[in-house]
Amino acid sequence: MLNGTETSIAMAARQKDSLGCLSNQLHKDLELHTGEFAFYRKCRRHDKTSEVVTPASDRGFLIGVSLTAGHRRQIFSGNRSASHDFEKDSVYIRNFTDDYRADLHGAFDFVLVELSRAFITNTCYERNGTVIDGFASPLGRKDPIFGHLAQVLALTLDSQNEASPLFVEQLGVTISTHLIDKYGTAPARSDKKNPRLSTLHETRAKDMLLAKAEGNVSLGEIADACNLSRSYFIRAFRETTRRTPHQWLLEQRVERARELLAHSDSSLSDIAIACGFSDQSHFTRTFSQLVGTPPGTWRRQTRA
Incomplete structure (x- = not known):
């Protein structure tokens, strides 16, 4: 049986961050919140396998860009799962409305941007009045534009005390604009009624x-x-x-x-x-x- 001190240590070892990663396994863990965006850099150098789990919420969307090659991610959906290999500049998108569970294999180095659903809606309306309900998931697909932006974001996070808030805000706008233009999906037409509350x-x-x-x-x-x-x-x-x-x-x-x-x-x-x-x-x-x-x-x- 664990005593109080051992229990506290065990709980700390299992502590997860807001994205579901085990904090004690990260060699670099940076966050920057400004305006409509939250920016992250998550880096792990060892080859262990760990699990990421986040319950559904209305936080919005998360886009991650891999700064290095060699990472593999097995994503679970119900009783099914699929593995995806990440190269440098590979991208993935998470919709926080969905439960998320994945096994992370090997070292990784990601920069990530979290943006709210309200920001996406307002941006679409202000630009051209279009409506999107999500994004086509480019799991593991390379995107050179996001790759270049990710390098800039990584440098910015590494020296965030020197970064201009306006520059960081504009970087978030640039990333989200490319995300909307390239991966945004219109609401699907279907005869099936969407769920509604009584x-x-x-x-x-x-x-x-x-x-x-x-x-x-x-x-x-x-x-x-x-x-x-x-x-x-x-x-x-x-x-x-x-x-x-x-x-x-x-x-x-x-x-x-x-x-x-x-x-x-x-x-x-x-x-x-x-x-x-x-x-x-x-x-x-x-x-x-x-x-x-x-x-x-x-x-x-x-x-x-």
């Missing part, structure tokens, strides 16, 4: 999401309350509301913020916290995206 489940889910600002309820708990799997719930919620749970919740928080901006003298930082945003910067960025003007400007215009 009125009862929709009301229950929205009530629990609104309570999330005051607690730590997870999408898994909401799905369980509706007697649905997490991945089915996320798809059904999006089909019912035309929003992911996260998008819907942000819109409710912004609507609450508008009420406070119009009818109270609270500071922007106090309103940000009262409405469930992590800080004033997050509040200002989200409000500006959804409303079209920063909250301070909107307040002045409303009260003029």
Whole structure:
């Protein structure tokens, strides 16, 4: 039997990062969050095999580009699996709406970019009004453009304290634009109805999401309350509301913020916290995206 210290050590050894990798097996583990993007570099030099598991969520999409050759990945889907070999400049895309499980074989060095579904939707609308519902998965396919961008991103992550936030933001926009143009897929036409929430489940889910600002309820708990799997719930919620749970919740928080901006003298930082945003910067960025003007400007215009 393990004592308390041994248990803590064992848990630390099994600790996984936000992408499902075992943190203690990574020789390089870099992250940079800015604006609409999260950038990562994950590098492992040994030839061990490890497992990556992430449950379905509404985080959006992840694109990974291999900086080196020699990595093999076995990806599981239900009772089936497929192996993919990665060369330098090979690409893969993950949709966080799906459960993901894979065995990683051998050393690897990846740079990755995570972008939200809301950013993809807004970018498509602003550029040409098109709609995409996902990406054609180029598992293991080489993409020289992503390869060059990955090299720049790797150097940027290695010296991120010296990187210009504007440069990093534009690098994310460039990567996502190429992703949309080359791999974006239009919604499939089908006579089969997409999953939708019942009125009862929709009301229950929205009530629990609104309570999330005051607690730590997870999408898994909401799905369980509706007697649905997490991945089915996320798809059904999006089909019912035309929003992911996260998008819907942000819109409710912004609507609450508008009420406070119009009818109270609270500071922007106090309103940000009262409405469930992590800080004033997050509040200002989200409000500006959804409303079209920063909250301070909107307040002045409303009260003029």
